[in-house]
Amino acid sequence: MLLRFLKINDYRSWLYLFVFSLLMGLFAISFGVKHTNVFENSLLSLFNLENANSISIKIMGVLLLTANIFLFDYVLTSQELTDSSNHVPAYLLGLYLIYALVENPLNPQLFAQLLLTFSFGRYIATYRVEKAAPSIFDGAFCLSCAVILYPPYWVFFAIGFISIAVLRAFNLREYSLVIIGLTLPYLFYYTILFLCDQSMQKPILDITNSFHRPAMPEYFKGSFLINFTSCLVILFTIFFFIKKGTLSGRIKTQKALTVFLWALVPCIAAIFIT
Numbered sequence: 001m002l003l004r005f006l007k008i009n010d011y012r013s014w015l016y017l018f019v020f021s022l023l024m025g026l027f028a029i030s031f032g033v034k035h036t037n038v039f040e041n042s043l044l045s046l047f048n049l050e051n052a053n054s055i056s057i058k059i060m061g062v063l064l065l066t067a068n069i070f071l072f073d074y075v076l077t078s079q080e081l082t083d084s085s086n087h088v089p090a091y092l093l094g095l096y097l098i099y100a101l102v103e104n105p106l107n108p109q110l111f112a113q114l115l116l117t118f119s120f121g122r123y124i125a126t127y128r129v130e131k132a133a134p135s136i137f138d139g140a141f142c143l144s145c146a147v148i149l150y151p152p153y154w155v156f157f158a159i160g161f162i163s164i165a166v167l168r169a170f171n172l173r174e175y176s177l178v179i180i181g182l183t184l185p186y187l188f189y190y191t192i193l194f195l196c197d198q199s200m201q202k203p204i205l206d207i208t209n210s211f212h213r214p215a216m217p218e219y220f221k222g223s224f225l226i227n228f229t230s231c232l233v234i235l236f237t238i239f240f241f242i243k244k245g246t247l248s249g250r251i252k253t254q255k256a257l258t259v260f261l262w263a264l265v266p267c268i269a270a271i272f273i274t
Contacts, residue, residue, distance in 0.1 A: 013087050021066040024098050025063075028065070038100075041151050046192070065094060070090070071117050072090045075120060079121065093113075111149050112153055119142040119160075122136075127167045137180065139160055140182045151210040155270050159262070162259060166255050167256075
């Protein structure tokens with residue numbers, strides 16, 4: 001019933017998506033648990049954000065959630081991965097991200113997800129484009145920045161190579177651009193650490209501390225709910241992408257869906273290693 005409001009073929013579906021985004025965000029900040037350790041393995045740990053609890057901070061968190069939902073929706077619809085009247089996938093992303101918002105309005109994952117979505121959009125836009133170098137570099141650069149902000153997104157580090165392998169013919173220069181784009185943010189990161197007199201091992205420690213040995217998820221303190229939602233969203237996404245790829249006659253849509261299906265592999269793995 002609720003999802004039918006997000007599949008209306010006019011401007012009202014955008015309005016409903018915006019309203020649902022605000023409602024989810026307001027609900028999340030109303031029952032926030034305020035975990036201070038969300039900044040521990042992130043660039044944001046260099047700033048004093050643990051005690052930020054003002055109304056403006058909460059509003060910023062709701063706006064971040066809304067921005068994530070609408071950017072993801074724009075990428076899917078503009079690249080023809082979904083119909084222009086179908087905003088359900090973006091709503092499901094918001095449903096997942098409210099867990100990050102509950103932990104902290106300035107959760108690094110909310111910032112990193114914006115960069116990750118933008119990175120996917122830039123990669124997919126390279127299909128059959130002659131001068132794709134700027135998009136490839138932008139995609140790699142944003143992906144690397146997302147990992148610096150939220151190290152668990154390291155599982156997506158190979159997506160740049162997978163994307164250009166699926167979407168484009170082999171070109172060594174383009175693969176080099178991916179490597180440069182992934183490396184450059186870390187050069188800036190090490191410069192910041194040096195100037196702030198911080199440990200130069202922090203980037204490596206942030207990543208290693210974000211993962212553990214493969215094991216079944218432990219269900220405590222509400223983790224069952226988020227793991228169940230994650231699995232549900234992944235299953236829905238797999239079903240949707242396979243169905244869409246089978247019915248779509250457009251090669252670009254099929255290739256873009258292939259990239260997203262590859263991206264689901266680290267999503268599944270992350271349930272058991274993060």
